[in-house]
Amino acid sequence: MGSGDDQASEKKFDPTPRRLQKLREQGNVPKSRDLAQLATFIAGVSFLITGGNYIWERLLSMFRNLWGAIALRNLGEMGTGFIIEHSIKNVALVIVPLLLFTALSAIVLDGLQVGFNFSTESIGFKPERLNPFQNLKQIFTIAKVVELLKELIKVATLAFVAWRTIGKHFTDLFGLLNASSIAGVAEIMKAILMDFTTSAVLALLVIALADLFFQRFDFTRKNRMTMKDMVDEMKESEGDPYMKAKRRQMARQMTQRRQIANLPEADFITTNPSKIAVAIKYTSGEMSAPKVIAKGGDAFAWRIIQVGKEHGIPIIENIPLARALYKLVKVEQEVPPELYRAVAEILLFVYQVRGKAKFR
Numbered sequence: 001m002g003s004g005d006d007q008a009s010e011k012k013f014d015p016t017p018r019r020l021q022k023l024r025e026q027g028n029v030p031k032s033r034d035l036a037q038l039a040t041f042i043a044g045v046s047f048l049i050t051g052g053n054y055i056w057e058r059l060l061s062m063f064r065n066l067w068g069a070i071a072l073r074n075l076g077e078m079g080t081g082f083i084i085e086h087s088i089k090n091v092a093l094v095i096v097p098l099l100l101f102t103a104l105s106a107i108v109l110d111g112l113q114v115g116f117n118f119s120t121e122s123i124g125f126k127p128e129r130l131n132p133f134q135n136l137k138q139i140f141t142i143a144k145v146v147e148l149l150k151e152l153i154k155v156a157t158l159a160f161v162a163w164r165t166i167g168k169h170f171t172d173l174f175g176l177l178n179a180s181s182i183a184g185v186a187e188i189m190k191a192i193l194m195d196f197t198t199s200a201v202l203a204l205l206v207i208a209l210a211d212l213f214f215q216r217f218d219f220t221r222k223n224r225m226t227m228k229d230m231v232d233e234m235k236e237s238e239g240d241p242y243m244k245a246k247r248r249q250m251a252r253q254m255t256q257r258r259q260i261a262n263l264p265e266a267d268f269i270t271t272n273p274s275k276i277a278v279a280i281k282y283t284s285g286e287m288s289a290p291k292v293i294a295k296g297g298d299a300f301a302w303r304i305i306q307v308g309k310e311h312g313i314p315i316i317e318n319i320p321l322a323r324a325l326y327k328l329v330k331v332e333q334e335v336p337p338e339l340y341r342a343v344a345e346i347l348l349f350v351y352q353v354r355g356k357a358k359f360r
Helices: 002-009 017-025 033-050 052-072 075-114 132-139 142-168 170-178 182-222 227-238 241-265 299-310 319-328 337-354
Strands: 268-271 276-281 291-297 315-317
Touching (some): 170 182, 268 337, 291 299, 299 315, 315 337
Parallel strands (some): 268 315
C-alpha cells in the first residue's frame, strides 16, 4: 500500500502540453534573464556606436544654444527654469530613443526565447510572497545556488577579459601619457573599449546560452508530474472515466427504452437464437425497404424476445440473417439490398401465417 502511494506521488513524468499551456497562461515560462540583459546591453552599445555622431551633435547643440543665450542675455533674466527645460528637452532627445531601442530589444529576445506571451497572473498580489519562512526556504534551492555560481562566473569572466584587454593594449595605454591631442586619446580609448566590449559580449553570450539551457532543464524538473497529476489532468480534460461510462450507460438505456417502445410495430424478430435479436418493420407504400427498429445482444436480445412474445410478434430463428443484420444495419436504418431476399421470404411467410396480403 505504502509502496503504491510512493510511486503515485513520485514526480517522474515530464509536463504535458496541457500543463505547459496552463503554466504559460500564468506567466511561468523558462527563460534566461541574462540573455535579455545581454541583448539590452548589446542594443545600448550598438545605439551608442551607430548614433554616436547624433548624440554628440545634440549635446554640442545644447551647450552652444545655452552659452549663446547666456552671452546675449543676463542669466538672472533667463532664469533657471529656461536652462532646466532646455537641458531636459535635449537630453530626452538622446535618452528616450536609447531606452526605447534597448527595451524593444529585450522584448524581442524574450519573444524569441518563449514566444510572445502576456499574462497578469505573475504580477498579481500573492500573500504567500510576504511569508519570510517561505522566502527563506527558497534561498537554499538548487536554482539559487546555480544563480550565485553564475554571478561569480560572470564577475570572474569580466575580470579576465579586462585583464586580457589591458595586457593586449598595455603599450597603447602607456602611450596615452605622450598623446599630443584629445582626438588621439579618444581614438585609442575607443579601440580599447571596443575590444573589451566585443570580448565581454562573446563570453557573456556563452554564459547566457548555458543559463537558458539550465532554465529549461530546471523548469521541466520543477514541473514534473506524478501519476496522480496525470490521471487528474486526464479527468479534467476528457472527463472522469467513471462519469463517462455512466453517461454512456444512461444513453444506452435511453436508446434501449426507445427501441422497446417501438417494438410492438415490428413485423417479426429474427434471432441467433438467444444471443442476438433483430426486429424488422415494413409498411408497404410508406417504406422503400424494410428497416431495423430494434436490435440487441445477450441480455437486451433476451428482453427483445420477451417483449416480442408479449405482443405476439413472430420470433424467427435465422442465424445467418440475424448475424448479418446485427452487424451491418443500425437501428432505424433500412435493410441493404443484399439482404432483401432473405428478409422478403420471412415477411411473406409471416403475412401468410397472419392471413394478410401486404406484400406485393
